[in-house]
Amino acid sequence: MSPRCTHWHSLALVSCLAAAFAAASCGFSNSPKPAGTGAAGSSGAAGSTGAAGAAAGSTGAAGDASGAAGAPTGGAGSTGVAGAAAGSTGAAGDASGAAGAVGAAGAGGMAGSATGGGGGVPTGGFGGMVVGPAAYSTKPLSVIAYSPYRDGQAPGGGNQPTMAQVRADLMMLKPLVDGIRVYGTTDVSQGYIPALCDELGIDLYLGAWIDGIASDEPNVHALAAIVNQNHPSIKVAIIGNEVLNRSKKNGVTEDRMVQLVNLFRADLKVTGVKVAEADTYPQWMMGLTKLSAAVDLIIWHTYAYWSSIDISNAALVVNGRYNDMLAKYPGKPMVLGETGWPTMVDHVAMDMSSTSVASEANQARFYREALAGFRARNLPAWMFDAIDEMWKATDGEGPVGSHWGIFTSARAPKQAATELMSMVK
Numbered sequence: 001m002s003p004r005c006t007h008w009h010s011l012a013l014v015s016c017l018a019a020a021f022a023a024a025s026c027g028f029s030n031s032p033k034p035a036g037t038g039a040a041g042s043s044g045a046a047g048s049t050g051a052a053g054a055a056a057g058s059t060g061a062a063g064d065a066s067g068a069a070g071a072p073t074g075g076a077g078s079t080g081v082a083g084a085a086a087g088s089t090g091a092a093g094d095a096s097g098a099a100g101a102v103g104a105a106g107a108g109g110m111a112g113s114a115t116g117g118g119g120g121v122p123t124g125g126f127g128g129m130v131v132g133p134a135a136y137s138t139k140p141l142s143v144i145a146y147s148p149y150r151d152g153q154a155p156g157g158g159n160q161p162t163m164a165q166v167r168a169d170l171m172m173l174k175p176l177v178d179g180i181r182v183y184g185t186t187d188v189s190q191g192y193i194p195a196l197c198d199e200l201g202i203d204l205y206l207g208a209w210i211d212g213i214a215s216d217e218p219n220v221h222a223l224a225a226i227v228n229q230n231h232p233s234i235k236v237a238i239i240g241n242e243v244l245n246r247s248k249k250n251g252v253t254e255d256r257m258v259q260l261v262n263l264f265r266a267d268l269k270v271t272g273v274k275v276a277e278a279d280t281y282p283q284w285m286m287g288l289t290k291l292s293a294a295v296d297l298i299i300w301h302t303y304a305y306w307s308s309i310d311i312s313n314a315a316l317v318v319n320g321r322y323n324d325m326l327a328k329y330p331g332k333p334m335v336l337g338e339t340g341w342p343t344m345v346d347h348v349a350m351d352m353s354s355t356s357v358a359s360e361a362n363q364a365r366f367y368r369e370a371l372a373g374f375r376a377r378n379l380p381a382w383m384f385d386a387i388d389e390m391w392k393a394t395d396g397e398g399p400v401g402s403h404w405g406i407f408t409s410a411r412a413p414k415q416a417a418t419e420l421m422s423m424v425k
Contacts, residue, residue, distance in 0.1 A: 130323070130326060130377065130379075131376075131377045131378055132377065132378040132379055133378060134378055135374075135378045135379065135380040136374075136375055136378070136380075137178055138425055139175075139176060139177055139178050139424075140176050140177075140371075140420040140421075140423045140424065141176050141177045141178075141371075141383055141420065142177070142178050142179065142380060142381065142382060143177060143178060143179040143180065143181055143203070143205060143382035143383070144173065144176070144177050144180060144181070144382065144383045144384070144385060144386045144406075145180070145181045145182075145183075145338065145382065145383070145384045145385035145386060146169070146170075146173065146180040146181065146182060146385065146386045146387070147182070147183065147385070147386075147387070147389055148161040148165065148166045148169060148189045148190075148193075149161060149189070149389050149391055150165065150409060151390050151409050151410075152390075153391065154391035154395075155184070155186075155187055155391075156187070160187060160188045160189050161188075161189040161192075163192045163196070166189060166192045166193060166196060167192075167196055167200075168411075169386075169387065169411070170193075170196055170197070170200055170202060171200070172407070172411060173202075173386055174200055174201075174202055175421070175424045176417075176420050176421065176424065177202070178202070178203050179197075179202055179203030179204060179205060179233075179235065180193075180197070180202060180203070180204060180205070180386070181205040181206075181207070181238075181337065181382055182204065182205070182206050183207045183209060183238075183241055184207060184208070184209040184219070185206065185207075185208060185209075185219060185222045185223050185226055186209070186215075186219065186222065193206075194206070194226055194229070194231040194233060194234060195231070197231070197233035197234075198231050198232055198233045201233075202233060203233055203235050204231065204233040204234045204235065205234075205235060205236045205238060205382075206223065206226065206227070206234055206236075206237060206238065207223070207237075207238035207239075207240070207241055207278070208220050208222065208223035208237070208238070208239055208240065208260075208264070209240075209241070210239065210240035210241070210243045210252065210257075210260060211243065211246065211250050211252075212243075212246075212249075212250030212251045212252045212256075213250070216260065217260070217263060220239060220260050220263050220264050220267070221263075221267060223237055223239070223264065224237075224264050224267030224268055225267075227268065227270060227273055228267070228268065228269045228270055230270050234273055235273065235274065236273065236274045236275075236276050236297060236299075237264065237268075237273055237274070237275055237276070238276045238277065238278050238299060238337075239257070239260050239261050239264055239275065239276070239277050239295075240252075240257060240260065240277050240278065240279075241278045241279075242278065242279055242280055242283075242301065243257060243277075243279065244257065244279050244280075244283045244288070245279055245280045245282075245283050254288055254290055254291050255290065257277055257291050257294075258290050258291055258294045261275060261277060261291070261294045261295060262294065274296040274297045274333075275295050275296050275297070276295050276296060276297040276298070277291055277294075277295050277298075277299065278299035278300070278301065278337050278338075279299075279300065279301070280300065280301050280302070281300055281301060281302040281321055281324075281325065284298065284300045284325060284328065284329075285324060285325070285328055287328070292329055292332055296333065297333050297334065297335065298325075298329060298332055298333070298334035298335075299334070299335055299337035300325055300334065300336060300337060301336070301337055301338035301339065301384075302318055302321050302336065302338075302339055303338070303339060303340065303341075304317045304318055304339075304341075304356070304366075305340075305341050305342060305356045305358070306356075307356075308355060308356045309355070309356060310355035310356065311341070311356070311357065311362045311365055311366060314341070314356075314366050314369070314370070315366065315369035315370040315372070315373050316373075318336075318339055318370055318373075319370070319373045319374070319377070319379075322336060322374075322377075322379055322381075335380040335381065335382060336374070336379070336380070336381040336382065337382050338382065338383075338384040339370060339381060339382075339383065339384065340363070340366070340367075340383050340384040340385060340404055341358070341362055341363040341365075341366035341367070341404075342358040342363065342400045342403045342404045343358055343359060343360045343362075343363050343403045343404075343405075343414060344358050344399060344400055344402070344403035358400060358403070360414045360415040360416070361415060363406070363414065363415065363416045364414075364415040364416040364419055366416075367383070367406070367416045367419070367420065368419065371383075383406075384404055385404050385405055385406075386405055386406065386407060387405040387406075387407045387408075387409065387411065388402050388403050388404070388405035388407065388408050388409040389401075389402055389405070389409060390402050390409050406420070
């Protein structure tokens with residue numbers, strides 16, 4: 001992960017369900033979905049919070065449900081914009097498919113299984129939003145960001161993780177994830193990761209660090225050299241991470257990023273690996289037309305926490321931003337490459353104007369609700385991140401930078417990890 005600049009602090013809260021996403025498929029199929037097994041699929045009168053909420057959030061007469069389990073995408077109890085903002089649902093809000101009830105009040109919980117392990121759809125409602133083709137396996141998570149540094153270790157030399165330590169981390173994560181995302185290629189520890197992912201059957205999404213410095217082009221060449229070793233685990237090569245978000249400091253432009261993407265393509269000798277660039281939601285929403293055309297896959301990041309969003313609305317906000325991105329780049333494959341919630345309070349939570357509060361309970365709730373929404377809609381999302389890293393506290397991110405993991409730096413599971421582990425089949 002890049003040093004966590006406070007690039008979401010000034011964002012206004014988006015209206016997540018402001019308009020049901022129109023017919024544009026935006027890289028995902030909009031074909032008919034299998035009928036759910038819950039009563040009429042979605043918009044039962046008993047679950048609605050009133051005419052306005054039902055009109056905004058329900059999927060209408062068809063009441064279609066996504067996924068084999070019949071998870072409702074706009075089920076009974078859907079409250080629409082007004083109802084979701086109030087955090088209120090109808091009576092039981094129970095329009096479940098075969099898997100059981102969706103979450104209780106407000107933004108919902110994981111009372112039922114939306115897609116065989118993803119949890120109930122928040123009853124604030126994702127009704128009417130685009131639903132894509134299957135994007136998830138039976139693992140609790142698709143991809144999670146991973147960095148191997150333990151207490152007393154850091155990038156850039158000095159004490160580095162051993163291969164045995166990296167293997168232990170990957171073995172710990174393997175039951176939970178299909179893949180991991182790694183942000184650089186230069187340290188000794190990174191050299192272990194592709195071979196270990198090959199061995200353990202973990203997908204790898206590998207990046208080159210770009211920051212407007214002399215090492216940019218060497219890092220691109222180094223990434224290409226690793227990819228050209230034809231590791232079966234490597235699925236996507238990511239040229240840069242939030243580089244344009246830091247453009248005022250590093251001077252990197254969209255044109256320069258296109259040059260670096262093309263430099264990587266010129267080195268690439270293997271097929272089947274997608275090329276991507278990762279940046280923040282505000283940057284992509286400015287309209288990076290040249291960069292989006294140059295890559296195979298858009299990777300974008302957003303954090304409700306940095307936008308001072310209360311946990312009760314956080315999952316709805318992030319799902320709403322997914323709609324914005326899909327509409328901005330219709331037909332372009334994309335993935336939400338970073339979202340999550342920290343577990344340690346910092347100055348954001350202490351600011352009386354903010355209702356974002358870091359805690360283990362809130363992190364677990366965000367994972368439950370956000371993942372339920374992504375799974376119900378088959379929208380790919382990668383979470384940040386796997387393990388706390390103490391070195392980040394003094395590397396520009398502040399105290400909160402060290403506490404985004406679902407495991408502590410001692411590799412003890414936090415509440416979110418415990419809940420996810422309970423879902424492992």
